[in-house]
Amino acid sequence: MDLQDQLKSLFPDHVPSEEPLKETPSTVWLQDEPLICKYEKRKGKPITIIEGYNGADSDFKQLAKEIKQLLSVGGSFKNEQIIIQGDYRDRIMKFLQEKGFKTKRVGG
Template sequence: MDLQDQLKNLFPDHVPEETEEQQEKSNIWLQDDPIICKYEKRKGKPITILEGYTGADEDFKLLAKELKQKLSVGGSFKNDKIIIQGDYRDKIMEILKDKGFNVKRVGG
């Protein structure tokens, strides 16, 4: 029996609130077209580029911030593209699929 089950036994009438992650997940607009995830080298250093999001820029910026925090890497949002420092295609694709996005891997 984990902590959640014990709390349910102690307080059966309590309805838990949504956490921030659940709220953010529901707030981001999901699209039908896949997000393109590709790998490039610029100035000899590897980068991962995400493009093809057709929703609001603010949602895409929030997604960029969340990816950078989860991967503990640097990156930026420019020209409707998320640029992540390093080759993190597999991890990024897994994170986006967990959020409900359709992701397409391009190149290599």
């Protein structure tokens, strides 16, 4: 007995919908001023810094989480900055522009 049969026996009146799930729109507040994407080296290792967001901290933390998952790298959120390990300015800027943010490249 597979999962579908078990569910039918548990919920005989349920009719499954054939509609695909819709993507939820972004809940992050978009701003007029561009986000600044900088490159630095700390202790000889490259990092990318994103700053200039003037919305809620929780939205910026969520954005940091999405960027880290997209790039599969480490990073942190400190002092109203997102710090990503490595030089990923181009990919981050493209991702932010797809989400509707304006970006500005600084350094190098």
